[in-house]
Each structure stands twice: as C-alpha cells, then as structure tokens.
Amino acid sequence: METFQAILAKKLSDALAQARLPIAGELTPATDPRFGDYQTNAALVLGKQRDEKPRVLAEQIVALFNAGDVCEPPVVAGAGFINFALCPGAVAEKTMEVLRDERLGVAETKSARHIVIDFGSPNVAKPMHVGHVRSTVLGDALARIAEFLGHEVIRDNHIGDWGTQFGMVIYGWKNLLDRQALQRNPLAEIVRIYKETNERATSDPQVREACRQELVRLQAGDKESIDIWNECVAFSMQDFEHVYKLLDIHYDIQCGESFYHDRLPAVVERLLKSGIAETSEGAIVVFFRDNPELADKPLIIRKRDGGFNYATTDLATVDYRVNDLKADVIWYVVGAPQTLHFKQIFEIARREGYTADLRHIVFGSILGEDRKLMKTRSGENIPLRDLLEEACKRARKIVDEKNPHLSDYEKIDIAQTIGIGAVKYADLSQYRMTDYIFSWEKMLSLHGNTAPYLQNAYVRIRSIFRKAGESSPKVEKLILGDSAEINLAKRLCQFAEIVPQVLNDFRPNILANYLFELANSFHTFYEACPVLKSDEPTRSSRLSLCDLTGRVLQRGLELLGIKVPERM
RNA sequence: GCGCCCGUAGCUCAGCCGGAUAGAGCAACGGAUUUCUAAUCCGUAGGUCGGGUGUUCGAGUCACCCCGGGCGCGCCA
Structure with missing residues (x-):
C-alpha cells in the first residue's frame, strides 16, 4: 500500500521525466490548508539550477502532470510552488485501504538492518533515578518503531556493573x-x-x-x-x-560491563599491534593527530597502573556487537555529556575497519522547576521508582475524581496506565535535544499535548462502541460528507507517512505530535458529526472512522511504549 | 582557552534536509452543552525567532562574529 505522498511523488517524477527535467526538490505535506494537501518546490529548485523562471517551469510540469483520480489538477502558486489537493473519492478509498490493513498502511522497510540498541544502562549499587528516564524511554520507543518497520532489533542493557x-x-x-x-x-x-x-x-x-x-x-x-x-x-x-x-520495558540481552571484562586485554593488544594505540606516560593511549577536532583529545585505553577503563570496555562492546551479534547498526542512546567519548570510540572503530553504522543518539537533561538538574530538596537524585509511583498516585487521584464508581482493581490499573504514560509522553513529545522542565501538573493535565488527552480520545471511542454494542462494522465505502470527516480521514492516511520519518533523525516527538493532531481532528469530528444517532449508511461509515482512529491512536501510542485504557 | 548543544508568544514547547503571511498547548478573554465521557469544541488576543553581518529568487533553518545558558576537554563512568 502506497501513501499519498509516495503516489504523488511518483506522478511528479513521471511529469518531470516527460518534461525532460531531472528529479529535484521534494514533495511534502502542504504547509497551510489553503495550499491544498501536498506541495512541491521542484520548479523552484530547478529554476535555480538551470537559471530559468520557476513559474514557467512549474507551468510546464503541471501541464504534463497526470493527476488521474487521485487529486485535482495541480495549481501553480507563489514563486513557483505546485500545490496538490486530494480528491475526496481518493481519500475515501485510501482510508478504506488503511482500515483493512493490519499495519494501518505503514510499509515495512525494504532494507532491514540488524540494529543493536544500547539504552538505559543503569549502574549497579546506585538506584535508577530520573536521569535514566530519557535514555530508557527514548531507546524503548526507537526499538518499538524500528521493529515495527521490520528491522531486526536487539535491545541491550549495558549495565554499569564493573567500575571503580x-x-x-x-x-x-x-x-x-x-x-x-x-x-x-x-x-x-x-x-x-x-x-x-x-x-x-x-x-x-x-x-x-x-x-x-x-x-x-x-x-x-x-x-x-x-x-x-x-x-x-x-x-x-x-x-x-x-x-x-x-x-513495560524489556531487554533482549543485558551484557553489562563485567561481560566484557576478560576481553579487554585483547582489545589493547590489537590496537597496539595495529599501531592505532601507543604508550604515553606509562599508559596506553590512542591519539587522533590527523583529526582537527580530536587532535588535542587523546583517549586512554589502559591506565598506567595496568587497569582498563570504560573506553576499553566500549571498544570491546563494539567488537562483540558487530562480530558476535552481527549488528550492522548500533544506536547508543546516551546523554549529551558523552558526545566526545563516542566520537573517539567511533573514530577508533572506523580506523580498525569496522563499517557498521554507529550512532550516538544524544539527548538533553530533565530539569526541575528551578531549571537545574532535577534533584530532591536535599540535593539527592530522585529514585526512579519513587517518581513512577508518585505518577501513579497522582493519576489515581484524577481517576477517583472523574470516575469514582469504577472498581478499585480497575482504578489501580487505569492509574498506572495514565501515570506511566504521562511520564513517558512528556519526554517523547519533546525534541530530544532540548532540556525539559519536569512538571506534574503539565504532564498529567487532561488538556493539551499530553498522554491523558490522547488516552481520553481513545476512551471516548471505546465508549461509543460500548454504547453501540457492536464492534467495527463492515462497510464497503466511506461517506466523507462533512469537512470534519474528510479532515479526519486525511489525517488517518498520514500515519503511514509519519512513522518511518521518526527514524530519520530519531525524533519520536514527530509521532507524538501527529497523534495529538489526530486526536484534535477526531474531537472536531466528534463534535460535528453524531455517530450513533445518524442514519445508515452514514452511521456505519462514521463508526468505521471511529474504529480506525482508535486503532491508530492505540498503535501510535504503543510505538511510543504507552498503553491505552478502555475507560478512565 | 578550545570544542559540542541550546536561545522562537507571559509560561512550556513544535518547526527534519533553506520555502509561501513562524505554529500548538497552558494561562487570558468571548462563545457553545438537557452529551456518543464538556476530561470537549469554536473564536479573539498575544512575536523585530538572543543580537549583528553575510550567502540567494527566498533564512527561525546555512556561514562568520558577538551576547547569554548548559555540558565536555589523558589515567571516573
């Protein structure tokens, strides 16, 4: 199943070929609804390359563009943009395809990789604290998404169990x-x-x-x-x-630092033998003299006293992951302070001839309301366990207020789903590089871009089905009459375009943002379009939209590692 | 001193490869409900994108220089 974006991009490249023009620019969702649904800047890029007038080129391209029944004839606008507006019929059909698809339209990757993801990595003899949240939650979400896209993922917990x-x-x-x-x-x-x-x-x-x-x-x-x-x-x-x-996080393997302990001497020997490492002031050191950025930043791999350090362990780890685990991609979900360290490690791996794609996935810190690293009042790290339990406690309070009649058993379950979801979502909905300020009020708010808001959208859908007393109806054709219905359907078709994007630059916040917009579109639809009270065939059509929205919300949140409750 | 990251509305943040009049949420203000969970929706207001110079058809985005904050720079991990 192809996305609208892929279909239009194909049609665009056909038109360019006919016009004897090279493929250029990109076809993206429209920046503004006034410009339709998709747009391309191809003519602008070509105009620059060939020193021709963009609008003239755009007219040529538009004339040769075969829209079929997918979209209206494209329109040239502005400096030379080409805008595409989808045909309602095509939207209805595509939405039906998504509805029938287990994967909700998301294609599996054509180039599946063996990816080892290193995330979490707590230290033994120290409690897990807030500082571990981001790595753990981000790494888990990336793992889920990579797996869903068809990659072979090994989740590795590189526990700090062997240090000084x-x-x-x-x-x-x-x-x-x-x-x-x-x-x-x-x-x-x-x-x-x-x-x-x-x-x-x-x-x-x-x-x-x-x-x-x-x-x-x-x-x-x-x-x-x-x-x-x-x-x-x-x-x-x-x-x-x-x-x-x-x-709700699991690891496939937990090879901590101690696992590599007896492999360290061999690493140093190998690097000495190949001339990459040398002796300096009694220690074994790697210099990066020909690399301007690292020239004055050597890396010690064996201390003067003969002891090894974490750099040595990390080099042994690369070796194990590539040679034994057969990784061709390794993602290190580790905080920003270790940027230099990984540059050094990756550079050594490169010199040793490793061709695996090694990525340091950097992220910022979690700050307290005082904008400093989040600590307790006495300056201690906040144990993660306490933080999560607090989240559940606060969520429980909300459930008690909003839905007092639920059973105690149900409330505990719901509070956990909401509380944990809120903590995870607060993190994942933000661009990973920015430091973010931890706020219970904000993350547990029922308004705005929060987990409870998205969970509630799902709950409302489930409520409709409970009331209807039926599951998803069998429909042959969707009726998209109201603008709220069309907008919702278009949004649903975009899921398949968004999910793969997350891995471009490791930004789960793109998916979070999409889900928020989907929930908005759903709520608008919900207000404008009665479902159960409307007559057939509209009723079944709308029920199908509800069903699909629920499935996309559920799947999308699941890819972020967040669960949905049936009621809340 | 050198390097990396960040600086966008009162607050919290989006804005990936440069694209059209910079977007949300919260807070503020004005509307809508005998509900399919109002835990919602519709609307108004709010900005010299830290400052400057440059690159070009076009810069929040790229380059260079400042300012402010964070982090890192051989025997911790």
Whole structure:
C-alpha cells in the first residue's frame, strides 16, 4: 500500500521525466490548508539550477502532470510552488485501504538492518533515578518503531556493573554493612555503604588505598570479592526489574560491563599491534593527530597502573556487537555529556575497519522547576521508582475524581496506565535535544499535548462502541460528507507517512505530535458529526472512522511504549 | 582557552534536509452543552525567532562574529 505522498511523488517524477527535467526538490505535506494537501518546490529548485523562471517551469510540469483520480489538477502558486489537493473519492478509498490493513498502511522497510540498541544502562549499587528516564524511554520507543518497520532489533542493557566503584562497595560491605538494613531494603543499604565509603575515601588516603586493593582483588577473581559483587548485582537487578515492569520495558540481552571484562586485554593488544594505540606516560593511549577536532583529545585505553577503563570496555562492546551479534547498526542512546567519548570510540572503530553504522543518539537533561538538574530538596537524585509511583498516585487521584464508581482493581490499573504514560509522553513529545522542565501538573493535565488527552480520545471511542454494542462494522465505502470527516480521514492516511520519518533523525516527538493532531481532528469530528444517532449508511461509515482512529491512536501510542485504557 | 548543544508568544514547547503571511498547548478573554465521557469544541488576543553581518529568487533553518545558558576537554563512568 502506497501513501499519498509516495503516489504523488511518483506522478511528479513521471511529469518531470516527460518534461525532460531531472528529479529535484521534494514533495511534502502542504504547509497551510489553503495550499491544498501536498506541495512541491521542484520548479523552484530547478529554476535555480538551470537559471530559468520557476513559474514557467512549474507551468510546464503541471501541464504534463497526470493527476488521474487521485487529486485535482495541480495549481501553480507563489514563486513557483505546485500545490496538490486530494480528491475526496481518493481519500475515501485510501482510508478504506488503511482500515483493512493490519499495519494501518505503514510499509515495512525494504532494507532491514540488524540494529543493536544500547539504552538505559543503569549502574549497579546506585538506584535508577530520573536521569535514566530519557535514555530508557527514548531507546524503548526507537526499538518499538524500528521493529515495527521490520528491522531486526536487539535491545541491550549495558549495565554499569564493573567500575571503580566496586572497590568502595566491597570495602563498605566488609566494614560498614548493617545486615538488618540490608534485609529491609537491600539497595538502600548498598547505596548507603557506598556513599559513606566514598566520603571516607575522600578524606582518608588509607581508606582510598584499601578500596583500591579491594578492586584489585575483585578483578583478580578473588572468591570472597566475587561473591559480594554477585550479591550486589543481584540486589540491583531486582530494583531494575521492578522499574522495567512498571515501565513495560524489556531487554533482549543485558551484557553489562563485567561481560566484557576478560576481553579487554585483547582489545589493547590489537590496537597496539595495529599501531592505532601507543604508550604515553606509562599508559596506553590512542591519539587522533590527523583529526582537527580530536587532535588535542587523546583517549586512554589502559591506565598506567595496568587497569582498563570504560573506553576499553566500549571498544570491546563494539567488537562483540558487530562480530558476535552481527549488528550492522548500533544506536547508543546516551546523554549529551558523552558526545566526545563516542566520537573517539567511533573514530577508533572506523580506523580498525569496522563499517557498521554507529550512532550516538544524544539527548538533553530533565530539569526541575528551578531549571537545574532535577534533584530532591536535599540535593539527592530522585529514585526512579519513587517518581513512577508518585505518577501513579497522582493519576489515581484524577481517576477517583472523574470516575469514582469504577472498581478499585480497575482504578489501580487505569492509574498506572495514565501515570506511566504521562511520564513517558512528556519526554517523547519533546525534541530530544532540548532540556525539559519536569512538571506534574503539565504532564498529567487532561488538556493539551499530553498522554491523558490522547488516552481520553481513545476512551471516548471505546465508549461509543460500548454504547453501540457492536464492534467495527463492515462497510464497503466511506461517506466523507462533512469537512470534519474528510479532515479526519486525511489525517488517518498520514500515519503511514509519519512513522518511518521518526527514524530519520530519531525524533519520536514527530509521532507524538501527529497523534495529538489526530486526536484534535477526531474531537472536531466528534463534535460535528453524531455517530450513533445518524442514519445508515452514514452511521456505519462514521463508526468505521471511529474504529480506525482508535486503532491508530492505540498503535501510535504503543510505538511510543504507552498503553491505552478502555475507560478512565 | 578550545570544542559540542541550546536561545522562537507571559509560561512550556513544535518547526527534519533553506520555502509561501513562524505554529500548538497552558494561562487570558468571548462563545457553545438537557452529551456518543464538556476530561470537549469554536473564536479573539498575544512575536523585530538572543543580537549583528553575510550567502540567494527566498533564512527561525546555512556561514562568520558577538551576547547569554548548559555540558565536555589523558589515567571516573
């Protein structure tokens, strides 16, 4: 099934061929309804290339354009734009096609890739906090969309389970652990001993040295150290799993840093052998002398003391993903501060001859109302678990107000769907690069571009079907009489154009924005066009539009990792 | 000091490869409802796109220079 955009683009290139003109410009949705439904700037681009008058070229193109029954004869406007207005009949037919299609018109990609997506990546012995929200939610949404488009996706949780911090954790475990506290709340106790050790180490060189010794023992495979480490990892994983369950997120593999531990020496040896790395001041370092941007920013892959660092791990990770997992694309959904680091890693991978497409998907921070990094009043990171539970609690309050008669069981479920959806949507509806200000009021508002607003549109549709006592009707032909009906139908046909766009530049906010506009179009339709009260065949036609709108909303939100309730 | 990112309505934000008179939501103001969930819709008002110079038929978008904010720059991850 082809989108209108694809059909018109094809017709345009046919017309250009007939006019003996090369393909130029682009065919995009109209910037304003006054210009019809689609527009092209082809004549403007060609005019510039060939030094001819754009409007004259546009007239030539229009004359040769075979509109068929898809659109009205195109119109030249402005400096040389060509505008296309769809025929209502074609819209009705296309909407029927979408209605009959499981995939709602979205084509599978013709070039399926093996994509490893690295997202989330929490640290062991530290609770997941707000800082992990964006990576986790964004990575999951990209994974869902890539999968839907037909790519083979491996979701990898690159857990921080092997850093320097373990020297401190193990020291704390041996010297400061409160067994009872550990039983009550394991992660909190592990965090406590880590923090306290960290403080002591800062002021006391002896403690620092002891921690270093613990780290050496762990890395040498000492049994007691490994046991403690295992226990800490297990406790942390429990916390992660709880959060992932709440968020409805899963991973295909969770190869943390420790997974690569015994591969690190080989990485360094290889790079030394190939001459990419060299010894400098006792450490093994990679220089990028011929790269102006990185010339003064070398990367250490083995410390003077013989220890490896995260750069080494990341290089081993590239190796594993490409050679063992057969990835030809790797997406790193990691915050902006690590931009330089990934430039260095990618550059080394390139020098080693890796051809996989490595992308650092950068994103901004979540800020508190004070415009600073979101923290608790005492300056601590806010545990993600608390944040999500707070979201559900607040959503519950709204459900209690709006729909008190629902059962308790139902309310819990609905509150979770709304609360978690709100947190995710607040993030995904924003361009990923901008820092955004976290606000409960805004994200849980029933007005505006929020998850609850979209969920409510879906709920209203479900309500119609409950009242009708029937499921989607069988119709042969849609009747698009009212302008609200035509607009809604056009909007529904655009879903297939929007979804693939998200991956152009990793912008789920494009999809979020589309869904918001769809919900708007639906509400306008809902106001203007009675469904159940109208006579056949209008009734069935409108019921079909409702059905399709519901399915697109549901699928679209699902691609963002957000669920819809049946009532709220 | 060098590098990267950001600066758009009172507030929160869209605006991908340069395209027509810069758009939403919230807040403000004015209308609509004995409802298919008003948890809504329709309308009004609100802007020298941080500032400047340049590139061209055309710049919020590209280049360069300033201003303001954030982040990063060999032995943490």
